[in-house]
Amino acid sequence: MGRGSGRREERPPRGHPAVPAGAALLVLLPVLCLLSLLVGTGSSSPARALDYLLGDPAARADPQLRLAVMDVRLPRTLAAVLVGVCLGTAGCLLQAATRNPLAETGLLGVNSGAAFAVVVGLTWCGASSTTDLLLWALCGGIAASAVVLLLAAGGRAGGSPLRLVLAGAALGATFHGLTSYVLLGSQATFDVYRYWTIGSLAGVRTGDILPLLPVAAVGLLLAAGCARPLSALGLGDDSARSLGHRPGRTRLVVAGAVSLLAGCAVAVAGPIAFLGLLAPHAARALAGARTAAQLLLSALIAADVMTLADVLARVVIRPWETPVSVLLAFVGGPLLVWIARSSRLSTAGAPS
Structure with missing residues (x-):
């Protein structure tokens, strides 16, 4: 292909669904954030919360309302956006780098x-x-991802998809066994751990999120820098090398970005299933083979879905709260079955 055709692949044509879809997702995100600030499990009504946000003096004088909006809902909203962006971007990177449509951040x-x-x-x-x-x-x-990178980087096929998957699976199984062994000997640890591992944004504070922002920013910058090499990688390793890219190094950089992004998401919300798997599929359906558009759309889709799921988690069994990972599992499980049965699965992650 000539240079002109390569440039056309990077820029969506006029009228392509990626453009209006991206605009709609971008507009929807602040709407969902506002909804997240207005809705909660407490007694503060959405109307009172809106009065507080609009600067009503009586509402601003209510300490309970301030606690609900600024100290509970605002941090959760920021956390939902951060977790969604991180998981959506990380999942898209991982699926593109491994050419595996079922790859996810774990x-x-x-x-x-x-x-x-x-x-x-x-x-x-x-x-x-x-x-x-x-x-x-x-x-x-x-640290776990760093060990996986070291294990996968050796040999002539260093950083290949197969080595990354095998190293990750082996190390994941090892850590799972060690975790179970430690938990068997400490009931107190298990009592705390089981609430963390279920996946929820309850109890997140603004002070917990701010230190993670630089880490997430580095991961997003690495992801942006990998867009062009990943587009070449989609043509196959040999074609990518002929275009001047190094597939092994690209996959290692991708793995580093995924480690930072997924690490931030897990730290804030615990293990969140399905989101980093399904958002890239939706983005790929809208953006086609354009990796940069996939990354942007996947981040926006995951942020929107995560924010909406957190809002629903507060009201489904009100006045109690459902862990957000449970809601995502109810939606993600059937969708994953549909994806697995789809005739397009074999071509979703790699060229035929």
Whole structure:
């Protein structure tokens, strides 16, 4: 193909569904964020919350309303957007790099490494606060991914999809076994751990999110830098090399970005299933083979879905709350079955 055709692949043609879909998703996100600030499990009504946001003096003087809007709902809203963007981007990167349409963010051992680190922190290092769990989960997820990268980088096929998947599966199984062993000997640790591992945004504070923003920003910058090499990688490793790219190095950079992004998401919300798997499928259906458009749409779709799911989690069994991961599992399970049975599955992640 000539240079002109390569440029046309990078820029969606006029009237392509990716353009209006991206605009609609971008407009929908602040609407959902506003809804998240207005709706909660407490007694504060959406109308009163809206009065507070609009600066009504009587509403601003209500300490209970301020607590509900600013100290409970605002951090959860920010966390939902952050987790969605991280998981959507990480899942899209991983599926593109491995050419595996069923790849998700736990593939590199992030979830299992974070879980083991949380258990170690609770059992032997005196971790007790939410901030402690965040730091242990983030460090554990990144450390586990780093080990996977080291295991996958050796040999002539260093960084290949098969080596990444095998290393991630082996390390994930090892951490899962170690986590179970530690939990069997500590009932107190298990009592705390089971609430973290179910996946929820309840109890998140603004102070817990701010330290993770630079980590997520680095991951997103790496993801943006990988868009063009991943587009070439979709043509096959040999074609990518002929275009001047290095597939092994590209996959290692992708794995590093996925580690940072998924580590942030797991640290904030615990293991969240299906979102990082399904958002890239929806983005690919809208954007086609354009990797940069896929990344953007996947991040927006996941952020919208995560925010909406968190709002629904507060009202489904009101006045109690449903963990957001449970709602996503109810939706994600049937969709995953449909994807697995789809005739397009074999061509979704790699060229035929």
